[in-house]
Amino acid sequence: MTSRQPTDFQSIPAIDIGPLFAADETARRAVAEELATAARDVGFFYVVNHGISEARQNALFEQTQRFFDLPYDDKMRYYIGKSDNHRGYVPAGEEAPDPTKADAKEAFDLSFELPADHPEVVAGTPMLGANVWPDLDGFADDVYAYYQDVFDVGRALMRGFEHALGLEYDALLGHVTEPPSQLRLIHYPFDPNATDAQGIGAHTDYECFTLLRPTAPGLEVMNGAGEWVDVPYRDDALVVNIGDMLEIWTNGAFVATSHRVRKVAEERYSFPLFFAADYHTEVAPLPELIAEGDTPRYEPLAAGDHLWAQTIQTFNYLKKRLAAGEIALPDGARGAGSLGQHARHKDEAG
Ligand SMILES: O=C(O)CCC(=O)C(=O)O
Ligand SMILES: [Fe+2]
Numbered sequence: 001m002t003s004r005q006p007t008d009f010q011s012i013p014a015i016d017i018g019p020l021f022a023a024d025e026t027a028r029r030a031v032a033e034e035l036a037t038a039a040r041d042v043g044f045f046y047v048v049n050h051g052i053s054e055a056r057q058n059a060l061f062e063q064t065q066r067f068f069d070l071p072y073d074d075k076m077r078y079y080i081g082k083s084d085n086h087r088g089y090v091p092a093g094e095e096a097p098d099p100t101k102a103d104a105k106e107a108f109d110l111s112f113e114l115p116a117d118h119p120e121v122v123a124g125t126p127m128l129g130a131n132v133w134p135d136l137d138g139f140a141d142d143v144y145a146y147y148q149d150v151f152d153v154g155r156a157l158m159r160g161f162e163h164a165l166g167l168e169y170d171a172l173l174g175h176v177t178e179p180p181s182q183l184r185l186i187h188y189p190f191d192p193n194a195t196d197a198q199g200i201g202a203h204t205d206y207e208c209f210t211l212l213r214p215t216a217p218g219l220e221v222m223n224g225a226g227e228w229v230d231v232p233y234r235d236d237a238l239v240v241n242i243g244d245m246l247e248i249w250t251n252g253a254f255v256a257t258s259h260r261v262r263k264v265a266e267e268r269y270s271f272p273l274f275f276a277a278d279y280h281t282e283v284a285p286l287p288e289l290i291a292e293g294d295t296p297r298y299e300p301l302a303a304g305d306h307l308w309a310q311t312i313q314t315f316n317y318l319k320k321r322l323a324a325g326e327i328a329l330p331d332g333a334r335g336a337g338s339l340g341q342h343a344r345h346k347d348e349a350g
Contacts, residue, residue, distance in 0.1 A: 044259070067185070092105065128279060154275040180307055211273045220262055221241070245301065250289050
């Protein structure tokens with residue numbers, strides 16, 4: 001895939017999305033246009049007035065902190081490598097998108113909850129099924145309540161994109177019914193002695209878009225000139241960025257912008273919700289979005305298989321299962337880290 005370049009932006013726009021949740025059709029369309037412009041030019045934006053209450057966010061922070069404060073052995077009771085649908089605790093070093101440079105972070109991964117007797121789960125579709133929850137009072141309720149709230153914000157954004165792109169109702173959102181949309185609780189510990197300890201190396205996100213709530217600065221995004229631009233911390237906003245699936249669906253009109261987390265200067269948590277299409281969705285440039293005289297610029301992408309392939313190639317427990325022949329890479333899997341404009345700016349990306 002030839003990834004699109006964003007403009008040479010120097011800052012990230014902020015968009016008030018309050019009108020998306022109100023009745024005024026004209027105001028809703030104006031916000032949708034703003035979202036689409038930011039998605040084209042930058043691929044990153046803050047959304048404010050998103051409607052998720054402070055109480056909901058604080059409960060998420062407190063539960064997350066409580067979990068990561070547990071002794072290592074307690075956390076390992078929920079080790080993701082014991083799960084058959086990729087849920088649970090991800091210790092430092094488990095995940096290595098770039099095998100030469102470990103990320104300084106630990107995480108807890110959950111996703112869209114499906115019951116064990118759901119046909120997709122019975123069929124063994126990767127990454128779908130029930131969540132794993134730590135035995136901590138209120139944890140599952142508080143964390144999954146945030147999941148549902150932030151997922152609803154994602155639905156509102158997707159509806160806005162449909163409007164702004166001139167697509168039919170449900171052209172995009174009709175593919176989001178029970179998606180493998182992960183919420184990650186990420187903890188970046190502060191280690192003053194660590195040298196060269198990046199939080200997360202340069203990458204694009206695999207899904208349609210991501211809604212991120214961080215608790216401190218550290219996020220940087222790459223502009224079209226290959227310069228890293230800081231995303232200042234705001235406590236009133238979610239940071240939204242376009243991912244691979246929407247870049248492909250829009251034939252490159254929207255841009256999946258590369259980003260990274262630099263070495264943190266204080267303890268940091270962050271909460272990305274990766275808003276994905278349903279597992280079996282084939283994501284290909286939409287004919288309505290291919291300009292006259294233009295051609296589809298991307299090969300079709302099997303949504304779920306793309307996620308699964310990238311996940312297999314970046315988690316050690318899955319690499320082991322692959323080597324042991326217990327699982328297989330889906331057909332047509334792309335190599336890890338093959339997408340994103342940071343690949344074009346390797347010198348600057350370091
Ligand atoms: O922690 C952050 O600010 C960003 C996390 C991120 O980019 C990711 O998990 O894909
Ligand atoms: Fe990311």
